[in-house]
Amino acid sequence: MPDNNFNYDDEEQEKGAPKWMVTYSDMVTLLLVFFVLLFSISSVDAQKFRSLAESMRGDNIHEGYESIIENQYQPASNPEIAEAADGEEDSEEKNEEEYEESNEDNSEEEPSLDELLKKINKYIEENGLEEVISAARDKRGVLVILQGNILFDTASAEIIDEAFPVLEEVASLLNEVSNPVEVQGHTDDRPINTYRFPSNWELSGARASRIVRELIEESVDSSRLLSVGYGEKEPIASNATKEGRQKNRRVTIVIIDTSAENESEDQ
Template identity: 40%
Template sequence: MRRKQREESSNAGRWLTTYSDMVTLLLAFFVLLFAFSNVDEGKFSSIISAFQNYLGVLTEGQSILERPSPLPFDYSDMGHRQLYELFEQMSDYIEQEGLQGVELEIQERGLIIRFAEQVFFDLGQATLKPEALEILDNLADQLRELPNPLRVEGHTDDWPIRTSTFPSNWELSVHRATNVVRHLIEEDGFDPEKLSVAGYSEYRPIRPNDTAQNRALNRRVDIVILNIDM
């Protein structure tokens, strides 16, 4: 009876060894694929890291039962896969154009193209700069035919504004987002039914409003390519 119990105990963990071998072979396969192509070093590292997290490839000192956090979304989902591919496309575009003050972020709700205030507007103003118009026109060529709806969101920092045009940051944030949408419709031929506007004033910061640098980051316009499956 004791011998049978020992045999069952030793067999119980064998699937872990098989699983570990399978994951190692998968990782080796993808490494070989990339070895035969021209790969950007940064992207290669990102992809390897993603596979380590998603497939459960272990780093030193980890137990196979302590699986790392998965990718930030279900990559098998068609909507998320499309957003990730668009993320790669937009990253290449931003790098090629040498755009400053533009960031990308993938969230569950969609892909965010984040523009710092100085890219589009002067401080406390809502009129698009001439260079901003060119950026929007080039961006429109990348986004116009997407099936996804787009939402343009205006954000400010917590410094109050009181002018005849903008009695508060609410008006400033909405006015900025509206001017971006109007340009996309009137000059770049976007379908108005696919666009929406939101102004959040100072109430959705991405950094604490405790330094001048953080306040500058919070003053922004986000163009959100919404996940079509949500």
């Protein structure tokens, strides 16, 4: 009599590999694929690195551009770029030569201070200004002394109209040389005490500064100019007389002799 309790599912389960083996096989296969992928990637990166290194050593990338290393230049393979670079170098050399030549010409054309003094005295003589302007030479350089009465009204630092043509000529002469210029303001010893000028220091300083401003307006380079107020401390005549006080009220323009300064520094 047949056994009615026979289980066909049990018989089917006994055939083939266990189920866990399938999972294990899949895992091993995935691991194998993963390691193969890693190996292939690492091989490609190394090859790319070698290719990049070779291209960097060659002239393919930096043709026609300056090297980051000082004093090293990669020549341009493009003849047009090379031609342009040569043209720029020639142009720069030409500009430098022209600049040096112009400086030499200017230095040759610039008169000496002695020649400038002669020009100033000639201007004074031709215009009959001997009574109000004088020029001399000393160890500091050339001194141009302008009496205060041809420049300013009493107790004022505003230039009078008659002084502008004189200052225009002075500026023109100053522009013939490149020496530094010191503008000195001086007064007599009579005290002053006004709202604008509490003392002769302020008055002399304001007058010197006003002359400097006018010279700048007449195109004298401001970097060459210096203004100083001495008040009544450096008289050139006695303040006991009217004539002496008039001489002391003055503006002195000192064109400084830089060669003399250089010689004293060397000693």
